[in-house]
Amino acid sequence: xxxxxxxxxxxxxxxEDLEVERGAAALVHxxxxxxxxxxxxxxxxxxxxxxxxxxxxLARGIVxxxxxxxxxxxxxHKHAFDLRTGRCLDDDHxxxxxxxxxxxxxxxxxxxxxxxxxxx
Amino acid sequence: xxxRIPRTDPRGTHQRRTLVVVGHGMVGHRFVQAAxxxxxxxxxxxVVVGEECRPAYDRVALTSYFAASSADELSLLPSGRYxxxxxxxxxxxxxxxxxxxxxxxxLDDGTQVRYDALVLAxxxxxxxxxxxxxxxxxxxxxxxxxxxxAIRDAAATATSGVVIGGGLLGLEAANALVQLGLETHVVEMxxxxxxxxxxxxxGRTLVRHVEGLGVTVHTGAATEAVLGEEAVTxxxxxxxxxxxxxxxxxxxxxxxxxxxARDAGLAVAERGGVLVDEQCRSSDPHVxxxxxxxxxxxxxxxxxxxxxxxAEVVVDALLEGAGTFTGADMSTKLKLLGVDVASFGDAFAxxxxxxxxxxxxxxxxxxxxxxxxxxxxxxxxxLGGVLVGDASAYGVLRPMVSSGITLPDxxxxxxxxxxxxxxxQLGLPDEAVVCSCNNVTKGxxxxxxxxxxxxxxxxxxxxxxxxxxxxxxxxxxCVPVVKxxxxxxxxxxxxxxxxxxxxxxxxxxxxLFDLVAVHGYRRFDDLVExxxxxxxxxxxxxxxxSILASQFNGHVLGAETKALQDTNDAxxxxxxxNGTYSVVPRIPGGEITPEKLIVIGEVARDFNLYTKxxxxxxxxxxxxxMEELPQIWRxxxxxxxxxxxxxxxSLRTVKSCVGSTWCRYGxxxxxxxxxALELRYRGLRSPHKLKGGVSGCxxxxxxxxxxxxxxxxxxxxxxxxxxxxxGANPAHAQxxxxxxxxxxxxxYLDRFLxxxxxxxxxxxxxxxxxxQLDGGLDRVRAVVVDDELGLGAExxxxxxxxxxxxRDEWQAxxxxxxxxxxxVSFVNAPGTPDPSIAFTTERGQIQPVVPDxxxxxxxxxxPEPVLVAATIGVREQA
Numbered sequence: 001x002x003x004x005x006x007x008x009x010x011x012x013x014x015x016e017d018l019e020v021e022r023g024a025a026a027l028v029h030x031x032x033x034x035x036x037x038x039x040x041x042x043x044x045x046x047x048x049x050x051x052x053x054x055x056x057x058l059a060r061g062i063v064x065x066x067x068x069x070x071x072x073x074x075x076x077h078k079h080a081f082d083l084r085t086g087r088c089l090d091d092d093h094x095x096x097x098x099x100x101x102x103x104x105x106x107x108x109x110x111x112x113x114x115x116x117x118x119x120x
Numbered sequence: 121x122x123x124r125i126p127r128t129d130p131r132g133t134h135q136r137r138t139l140v141v142v143g144h145g146m147v148g149h150r151f152v153q154a155a156x157x158x159x160x161x162x163x164x165x166x167v168v169v170g171e172e173c174r175p176a177y178d179r180v181a182l183t184s185y186f187a188a189s190s191a192d193e194l195s196l197l198p199s200g201r202y203x204x205x206x207x208x209x210x211x212x213x214x215x216x217x218x219x220x221x222x223x224x225x226x227l228d229d230g231t232q233v234r235y236d237a238l239v240l241a242x243x244x245x246x247x248x249x250x251x252x253x254x255x256x257x258x259x260x261x262x263x264x265x266x267x268x269x270a271i272r273d274a275a276a277t278a279t280s281g282v283v284i285g286g287g288l289l290g291l292e293a294a295n296a297l298v299q300l301g302l303e304t305h306v307v308e309m310x311x312x313x314x315x316x317x318x319x320x321x322x323g324r325t326l327v328r329h330v331e332g333l334g335v336t337v338h339t340g341a342a343t344e345a346v347l348g349e350e351a352v353t354x355x356x357x358x359x360x361x362x363x364x365x366x367x368x369x370x371x372x373x374x375x376x377x378x379x380x381a382r383d384a385g386l387a388v389a390e391r392g393g394v395l396v397d398e399q400c401r402s403s404d405p406h407v408x409x410x411x412x413x414x415x416x417x418x419x420x421x422x423x424x425x426x427x428x429x430x431a432e433v434v435v436d437a438l439l440e441g442a443g444t445f446t447g448a449d450m451s452t453k454l455k456l457l458g459v460d461v462a463s464f465g466d467a468f469a470x471x472x473x474x475x476x477x478x479x480x481x482x483x484x485x486x487x488x489x490x491x492x493x494x495x496x497x498x499x500x501x502x503l504g505g506v507l508v509g510d511a512s513a514y515g516v517l518r519p520m521v522s523s524g525i526t527l528p529d530x531x532x533x534x535x536x537x538x539x540x541x542x543x544x545q546l547g548l549p550d551e552a553v554v555c556s557c558n559n560v561t562k563g564x565x566x567x568x569x570x571x572x573x574x575x576x577x578x579x580x581x582x583x584x585x586x587x588x589x590x591x592x593x594x595x596x597x598c599v600p601v602v603k604x605x606x607x608x609x610x611x612x613x614x615x616x617x618x619x620x621x622x623x624x625x626x627x628x629x630x631x632l633f634d635l636v637a638v639h640g641y642r643r644f645d646d647l648v649e650x651x652x653x654x655x656x657x658x659x660x661x662x663x664x665x666s667i668l669a670s671q672f673n674g675h676v677l678g679a680e681t682k683a684l685q686d687t688n689d690a691x692x693x694x695x696x697x698n699g700t701y702s703v704v705p706r707i708p709g710g711e712i713t714p715e716k717l718i719v720i721g722e723v724a725r726d727f728n729l730y731t732k733x734x735x736x737x738x739x740x741x742x743x744x745x746m747e748e749l750p751q752i753w754r755x756x757x758x759x760x761x762x763x764x765x766x767x768x769x770s771l772r773t774v775k776s777c778v779g780s781t782w783c784r785y786g787x788x789x790x791x792x793x794x795x796a797l798e799l800r801y802r803g804l805r806s807p808h809k810l811k812g813g814v815s816g817c818x819x820x821x822x823x824x825x826x827x828x829x830x831x832x833x834x835x836x837x838x839x840x841x842x843x844x845x846x847g848a849n850p851a852h853a854q855x856x857x858x859x860x861x862x863x864x865x866x867x868y869l870d871r872f873l874x875x876x877x878x879x880x881x882x883x884x885x886x887x888x889x890x891x892q893l894d895g896g897l898d899r900v901r902a903v904v905v906d907d908e909l910g911l912g913a914e915x916x917x918x919x920x921x922x923x924x925x926x927r928d929e930w931q932a933x934x935x936x937x938x939x940x941x942x943x944v945s946f947v948n949a950p951g952t953p954d955p956s957i958a959f960t961t962e963r964g965q966i967q968p969v970v971p972d973x974x975x976x977x978x979x980x981x982x983p984e985p986v987l988v989a990a991t992i993g994v995r996e997q998a
Binding site for chain 2: 012013017018019020021022024025026027028032035038039049053054055056057060061062063064065066067070071073075076078080
């Protein structure tokens with residue numbers, strides 16, 4: 001299922017409400033979403049749910065880079081997730097949902113869930 | 121004029137001239153060598169007159185004379201004669217006068233020698249300050265092998281000796297006295313040792329080393345008189361101090377021996393020394409002066425390298441070359457009492473705009489300072505520096521000063537401790553002079569190891585390079601660099617083991633700790649930009665946060681560090697499996713009043729928290745939602761609680777048994793001590809968690825030996841154990857020191873903990889740290905108990921700083937809206953609790969409900985949350 005049309009871009013908070021290289025949880029379309037602001041002020045949104053621990057905690061992880069990839073390490077057991085795609089960098093079979101994000105006049109808006117890339 | 125020259129030439133050449141050299145010290149000898157090598161003896165007969173009965177010897181290495189089997193080992197000319205027959209060496213002979221008009225020198229054997237050119241290389245004499253008693257038997261100077269013989273004879277009946285002068289030579293002399301088994305003192309008028317070469321911090325570091333060797337150092341101390349009636353009995357210092365000694369060595373500087381020149385009417389410099397021009401020519405064009413007796417441009421140079429340069433210049437002048445001496449690199453590197461000391465270039469940062477970069481490792485007794493200035497291309501260049509304790513970088517650094525090359529982006533790499541993979545890639549240009557004593561460039565060393573075109577000869581090792589190029593053959597300070605250059609040349613391209621933390625830093629925790637100390641970095645960004653790459657990760661960020669906390673003790677959620685904190689530190693509480701937190705207030709030593717127990721009970725009841733007694737004798741409150749934490753803290757703080765740091769890599773608890781207060785077996789107040797220790801070390805951020813324990817008697821009910829530090833009462837005091845832990849790899853703490861009074865115990869603990877914080881690796885408990893230390897527990901004991909590194913005071917001071925800067929993290933968070941900002945469930949719905957968190961009840965308390973979605977951890981499946989907000993189910997298509 002995809003989010004209902006018409007709710008596609010939901011304003012969530014101002015960019016400056018987000019800590020740099022840290023996450024914050026938000027309720028978007030009724031769903032717990034983790035927003036991450038990188039050092040160069042890009043914002044990503046993943047589902048807040050850590051599939052390994054099954055707790056809603058990804059927003060509380062440490063943000064960093066692995067190679068060129070911006071990622072968050074789950075605070076629970078440090079599994080790393082690609083901020084762009086939600087793909088788990090430690091386990092190919094696992095991923096979390098990722099959402100489109102845009103910033104309009106300093107306001108962070110979260111859009112629809114991104115299509116998952118085909119994977120093996 | 122040539123017809124007046126005596127015909128000493130064996131081949132009887134009419135055109136030959138006579139060159140007289142007065143003095144056969146290191147510089148005089150070097151002059152003769154250069155004269156022979158460069159063909160001056162083709163046209164000149166050389167008469168060398170040496171006052172000492174032995175040919176030139178290595179005065180720089182004078183102290184090694186005691187270790188040498190004979191004086192020959194120091195000799196620069198063991199055969200006593202030059203191979204070139206046109207050099208006539210007359211030893212044990214003194215020049216009594218120079219007649220500049222007649223161009224003759226008079227010798228003390230009554231003969232006269234005419235000269236066409238005269239080279240004065242008479243050196244310098246020790247300066248003996250005019251203090252009463254300075255002529256008493258037992259007073260010596262430190263200049264010649266004869267002086268050393270006399271000192272050795274006197275030392276046979278003496279028990280203690282004092283050296284007046286804490287400069288370079290004074291410390292050499294002190295070394296000699298130590299070697300002779302004397303209780304040794306050094307008296308220096310300046311406020312620090314080696315005042316000419318070292319800055320204050322460098323001098324301090326040196327004092328620590330020197331005192332560690334048993335030498336007593338008196339700085340800022342003027343000598344008033346040498347005491348004694350018939351022989352030396354001691355020294356009276358200004359201000360009333362006294363030093364008992366049967367032997368006094370004056371080493372308060374040197375004065376040029378310029379009397380011959382003065383008597384001959386030659387110009388001398390204001391502060392002594394034969395005044396010479398850039399070709400080292402005196403006011404009489406036939407007379408030259410080189411080495412310590414000369415004052416080119418009015419300045420005297422008390423080092424051998426400038427003397428050698430002057431020797432070359434004069435040979436050049438006599439060959440009608442254009443060489444000039446325009447000042448010298450006064451860089452110094454030497455090993456004093458086993459301590460490396462070097463000073464080079466603008467060591468005191470007198471150049472306008474100069475910056476200092478300091479690395480100090482008190483643990484290792486190392487102090488290094490670089491003085492850096494702007495280069496023309498906008499980068500940085502090295503102006504000078506000071507190295508104490510480890511001067512291995514000297515060989516690389518000094519040529520950087522003289523060649524003026526632009527420094528690499530991270531110049532501090534040059535002085536940080538060597539580590540795998542770094543090797544401070546020298547980056548020296550080929551023309552950089554590596555050996556300044558013998559003026560050998562990097563390029564020349566490179567050619568020496570490269571095969572000749574005809575494959576005839578290529579040096580295969582250091583000793584071959586030394587003999588072929590002379591690099592490293594004089595003072596030896598450049599030998600490590602020469603070796604590096606050779607090794608680089610032969611380098612097998614083996615991959616070096618990376619001991620780095622993660623992909624962002626190829627540095628260990630200790631190396632990062634040092635970098636932060638050197639630069640005073642307060643921000644992760646600065647550190648990673650300068651010394652790492654990328655934006656960090658869950659490994660390096662908490663390490664940096666911990667290092668910053670250990671050194672500056674700022675708040676965990678301060679602006680510069682809040683993004684770095686690991687899971688638990690980030691919220692000052694312990695995350696649990698459902699994303700809620702547990703809260704542990706500090707209960708020092710496990711002692712708590714009924715009122716406080718009631719408060720904990722009330723808080724647990726009001727916030728519906730699960731409570732459990734921990735292994736560390738406190739109470740854990742589970743099930744707090746993140747956004748509830750501040751309210752819970754508020755209640756606890758208002759009741760007098762503070763954070764128990766159960767979430768940090770920091771001191772957790774100091775567990776105790778009930779001790780002598782109640783227990784019929786107890787011999788000491790274990791609870792009182794445990795409380796004092798827990799309050800002393802609370803908040804100390806460390807490489808891993810730290811636990812302590814105190815038992816009031818040998819029954820050990822506090823299980824103190826299962827802790828990082830454990831204290832067990834004895835009849836006489838306390839036994840201190842270190843390096844224990846429970847967990848997956850349990851370790852029993854080992855006895856560090858026994859029967860300590862409380863004050864000593866605390867002092868040792870301060871030292872132990874700070875030593876650990878400074879040098880352990882990431883997530884290394886004390887047991888593993890002790891084990892990997894070179895020397896293990898003995899090493900810890902040497903540093904902590906015996907204070908062999910002289911570090912004790914510094915480690916204690918660091919702990920005192922920590923204690924003074926301690927603040928309760930919870931309270932500080934409550935007072936700061938910026939720090940509180942992150943404690944919301946949803947940034948856009950702060951009033952809405954996380955709907956995925958749910959509890960059931962078991963045995964009268966809450967328990968988390970873990971969603972069971974049946975598919976395990978895979979599939980990226982979104983859970984079925986118990987939503988309190990509008991629900992839009994999002995289920996993934998497989």
